[in-house]
Amino acid sequence: MTAVPMSFAFALLATFNSFLHDAPTASAAAPANQTAGFIDCLVVSLPPGVVYTHASRSYQSVLESSIKNLLFDTPATPTPVAIVEATDASHVQAAVRCGVRHGVPIRSRSGGHDYEGLSYRSLEAASAFAVVDLAGALREVRVNVRRQTAWVGCGATLGEVYYAIANKSARLGFPGSVGPTVGVGGFLSGGGFGLMLRKHGLASDLILDATIVDAKGRLLDRAAMDEDLFWAIRGGGGGNFGIVLSWKLHLVPVPATVTVFTVHRSRNQSATDLLTKWQRVAPSLPNDIFLRVVVQNQNAQFESLYLGTRAGLVAAMAASFPELGVTASDCIEMTWIQSVLYFAFYGTGKPLEMLLDRGTGRPDRYFKAKSDCVQEPMPSLVWESTWSWFLKDGAGLLILDPYGGEMARVAPAETPFPHRQELYNIQYYGFWSESGTAAAEKHMGWIRGLYREMEPYVSKNPRGAYVNYRDLDLGVNDDGDGAGAASYEKARVWGEAYFKGNFERLAAVKAKVDPDNFFKNEQSIPPLPT
Structure with a gap:
């Protein structure tokens, strides 16, 4: 491929300036021969107001809009050469096709909660990449109460999903996590568990369908994609096989009344003995009861959600875990959506609209x-x-x-x-x-x-x-394209920690749907060597 000269790249950017958000203020961080043709392709292929480059005044605020960890919001952090704020599936397809054509990998971002920031940053400044941001417009939630389903855009947060469900029905819910600002895309891609996992399993167990843009830029639903690919995207980690745009979810019934408690026991109040017994009790309680523990300072905080009334929870605790000493006064009855607010915001009486706060802006920790x-x-x-x-x-x-x-x-x-x-x-x-x-x-x-x-x-x-x-301490992929036997063996170190024996099957799916390893990051699944 012939490199596009820097002067020609800037001429093109000037010509198509109306397609970019703001006037240029600085040159792009990545070398021109890696990125100029790619950026030109984006500008030509996408409508105005979609593409942000380092030359855009709003680039930094767009980049920071979903960053949750200050560790990855520093001048030294390698950042994308372009951010595409997709408002339509065709925008994602165009970005992928431009990326494939010009050799610039694409990462997708929904909520920005990736613990290592790999949805928006790289470890290598010399490796150009771009980000497709789904959080702007691809976040619609359509609930069908009669069928107990919902189509959810990957850019939606769990809080937005909970809010949409609650506005349609008080007797339906979804077993997501306690974090309302977590993006649906990444959460479901990794399996996803929350306070109803013992009753309903992982959130990804309830995926009925999905739409994905693959490495060829095709838009596929379950009927069009390989069933192995459908298996892989339901827990195989984000950013590996394509860009998922939406999920069809099976919603679960919830009772009219649920019960919660938060009980603190200090080290001096037999917390050691309670933790020791909790290990045997909590996994074997009736499926309607979830009992987690947060250990901090010299205190163990026992938190429970019970899909039933106060009397049932008190009786179950007395029968299975009397040492914890739960009483009726510890327990609070409420609706399921109120329990979501309770665990998300540490208390009662919170307005439902708090679930719509995406937590945008520069992170604070x-x-x-x-x-x-x-x-x-x-x-x-x-x-x-x-x-x-x-x-x-x-x-x-x-x-x-x-x-x-x-x-x-x-x-x-x-x-x-x-x-x-x-x-x-x-x-x-x-x-x-x-x-x-x-x-x-x-x-x-x-x-x-x-x-x-x-x-x-x-x-x-x-x-x-x-x-x-996600934990990069477990290992990272080789530099370069991440393909080949050596890279696969290196990736197995972290891959089998996450996926055990399923890692090889995930790599086989990768080899089938993305053999050139276009969708990659420092901890993405490489193609299985042939």
Whole structure:
């Protein structure tokens, strides 16, 4: 391919200036011979007001609109050569075709919650890439109450989905996560679990159909795509096989009344013994009960959602976990949508419209996360020794989410998410607001240190992880195109942590639908070598 000279590129940009949002203020960061032809292609192929480049005054605000982690909002962070704010499927198709033609990979962004920021940033400044942002217009939610389904645009947030469902029916819900600003696209692509997982399984278990733009720029639904591809996109991680534009979801029935509680037990109130027993109790409770724990400081916070009345929850706790000491006064009855607000915003009486706040604007914190899968209960002495970690400077928190119930019923190979038979998931989460290398090293040191401490007591061969808690500590792909036997073997290190034996099948699907590895990032699935 002949490189387009810089002077010619700027001439084209001037000619088509009306197609860009703002007058140029700075030159693009990437070399002209990588990007000029691509940008020209975008400008010619797309309508006005869709393409942002480094030359656009609004580029930075558009880039930051869905960034959630200050770690990846720095002058040194490699950023996309262009952002396409797609308002129609044809815009995504055009962007992909331009990218393929000119050798510029495309990443897609919905909510921007990727824990390592790979939906909008790269680790390599020399590697040009672009972003298709779905959050602007591809976020419609159409609920069909009679059929108990919803078509959801990938740019929608979970909060927008919950809001749309609640406005149509008080007796339907969806088992998403507690974070209302999480984008539907990434959440479902990684499997997605929340407070109703023990009753209804993963969110991706409820996907009935999808539309996707593949590496050839074709728009496919389930009927047109390979069933292996449909299997892969329901939990195989975002950014691997194409750009999903929308999902058709099966909505689940919810009772008129649900019950919640939040009970705190300190280390001095037998929290160690309670955590030890929780490991056996929580995965085996009736499926209508979800009981998670947040461990922070010297305190264990037990949080429960029960799909029923107060009396039923109190009775179940008394029968299965009397040591926790839950009473009727601890429990609050409410509707399902009120429980969504309760867990999202820490309290009652919150207006439903809070679910529509996407949390746009520059982020206000730095964070790092890791995850583990637990197959056997940890001994009491492990929990007792863990308290000392929460006395350290830079301490974060642990979130313990139980499995069991519907999760355990589904075979590990039925979807890409393989951790169905585990007892529970651990999320290690560290966050801070102070800037600077010293602060980052302190907080990351804490989370990585506790993660190492837990190694003997969690899953092994491989040590499991949840792809929606993406963690580049597990490994990254080779530079270059990420194809070939060597790259595949390197990717297996992190890939089998997320997907276990399903990783090879995901790579086989990749080889079938994207053999040239157009859709790639530092932790994307490579094609299976032939």
